[in-house]
Amino acid sequence: MLRKIRRILAAICFLLITLLFVDFTGILHLWFGWLAKIQFLPAVLALNAGVILFLVLLTLVGSRIYCSVICPLGVFQDIVARIGKGKKKMPYTYSKPKSWLRYVMLILLVVAFIAGIHAFVALLDPYGIYGRMANNVFQPVWIWGNNLLATIAERIDSYAFYRTDVWLKSLPTFIIAIAMAVLVIVLAWRNGRTYCNTICPVGTILGFLSRFSLFRISIDKEKCNKCTLCARNCKASCIDTDNYQVDHSRCVACMNCIGKCKKDAIHYRFAYSKKAENQPAAQPKGENRREFLASSLLLLTSSLQAQVAEKAEKIKMDGGLADIIEKKAPKRQTPITPPGSQSARNMQQHCTACQLCVSACPNEVLRPSQSLDTFMQPTMSYERGYCRPECTKCSEVCPAGAILKIDKAEKSSIQIGHAVWIKDYCIPLTDKQECGNCARHCPVNAISMIPSEPGNPDSLKIPAVNTERCIGCGACENLCPARPLSAIYVEGHEHHRVI
Structure with a gap:
């Protein structure tokens, strides 16, 4: 029993x-x-x-x-x-x-x-x-099964299931x-x-x-x-x-x-x-021995990283008329940690790299870090989505105190980073076309459009970032039409602050 x-x-x-x-x-x-x-x-x-x-x-x-x-x-x-x-x-x-x-x-x-x-x-x-x-192993299989059911459901005009992407979040962590x-x-x-x-x-x-x-x-x-x-x-x-x-x-x-x-x-x-x-207190004895397999397998497999780090860039077609180039992650001086983590140090000290927050992130923003000091711990990047102000999933599921629980109101006031504009990539300057996508989609109105030529109000508008208001959600970076690097990206903060 x-x-x-x-x-x-x-x-x-x-x-x-x-x-x-x-x-x-x-x-x-x-x-x-x-x-x-x-x-x-x-x-x-x-x-x-x-x-x-x-x-x-x-x-x-x-x-x-x-x-x-x-x-x-x-x-x-x-x-x-x-x-x-x-x-x-x-x-x-x-x-x-x-x-x-x-x-x-x-x-x-x-x-x-x-x-x-x-x-x-x-x-x-x-x-x-x-x-x-x-x-890294079970979730992709689960999603593939879901996508198969979604395909079957579509054919019978049912929306009981919906498709979702299967993507490699981090090659070293996968290995x-x-x-x-x-x-x-x-x-x-x-x-x-x-x-x-x-x-x-x-x-x-x-x-x-x-x-x-x-x-x-x-x-x-x-x-x-x-x-x-x-x-x-x-x-x-x-x-x-x-x-x-x-x-x-x-x-x-x-x-x-x-x-x-x-x-x-x-x-x-x-x-x-x-x-x-009344039982004897003798120490355990026995003649048989078990073999023990060395844990050096981890170190051996890490050498594969260099061989597969450079992946061929996937090109999508827009109706057969134009190439849609995937976004690349910018080189950030300071990694971005999720709202509720308080600081990079708090995240580093408490996180067990269990990937539960990565699994739960509905916006595909979190992925395991490849940096040696924070290896496999979650970091944020905005190639596939941005950190929506109304989403607090990562803070709800973290079991180790690396990401403290916050509500939606708190999240909207936590500054995890600030946007940085890159003049050389901005479409109004490179293609002479109006844009303003970053300003339109900023949830906290931290971006305004100003004339590219001082003194000429009719010139093409370029973004100006109010870094005191920006919370670092990454909406501007994710929705910027510039490829492969966005003309505006988020630089992380070592210590978060409430604004």
Whole structure:
């Protein structure tokens, strides 16, 4: 019964969290966005004391339930392990704990956080790893399926579905997501929860706490005949039947071992009962060893970036009469961070690069950064859309406090950057044609059109930017007809301010 309950809860959490990343409508976040906020590392970075206390108490009471139910990467490993070892009735064996590796990875995480190497922190966060996998691998498949249904619906005069673009937001992030997916899948396919119990820093922290859990798996040595049925069904490889011991720091409370024992010698029970006190306190031992795959795959795949960085520019045709050249991103001196992030420093310190805000952005403004100091964290660019003043999706879904929640009124007064006019690209000067597109679409009236020739009111008008009023939404940059670079672009601000 405990195993069934755990599986049902894990399946529900995994499905809903996955849908949060693949859903491009933003509807599901209104109901299930809290699932992202109860992830361990995002809660720590957001200083969400309530969630942290809940997860600590949950672990101290019931062991690593978080890892087997709430963590999407953990459940994903269970699915892969189930497929990989599906043909074998008893596929696992006990292995010695690699405590030195676990604590080295945890120390590296803490050192990286203190040193400001937040890209390394993002690489190790299990929720962030799964988020990037979902955003870069699962969401495109989901959208392609939606577009197929939209095509079918169009043919029967139905508008139940609508098309949306599938586009590569960041090649380096895509490579990292694929590399981590391969690493996790290979480890889970071969030996179940290897990643959780050797690399994952969250698993190490909760594993330390679970040593003191009130309820945990225990073996009755008087009934146990050392048949190893429980050990051979343990994905964490943490049951040492030779010494009647369970390594509680690695046990994820999956309950797979319960019910397998024909002697009723293994239970999930109160750990401080008299029965438990009589058990020997020997350290886990075993003769079998597991292979451990090196995580250097990430470094090897990053070398592919240079080979595919230069992509052929996609040319569209306007009715066969003219080429429509795609916009190029300008070279900004200061990257633009979303409204609610307060500053580039706040974003850098709190973001786990889970890509949830990138998935939820309906305007296709957010994409992962390629800069080394903010690698994979969201940055803004306006080639595909602009940051609409009425949209606050990114602030609503961020679980780590990198983007604080704001309302529509607050967003309209937050200055994240300012527009800069480039004389050499402006159509009234280059093509001698009237334009004014930037001024017409500015939502805060920060752009006015003035005569290009001083003293001649009949000359062609050019834009003048009021930088004190501009909020940096990027409407002018996105809607500027100049190609491939806009004649007006947004320069970001290190620190946001209210105007």
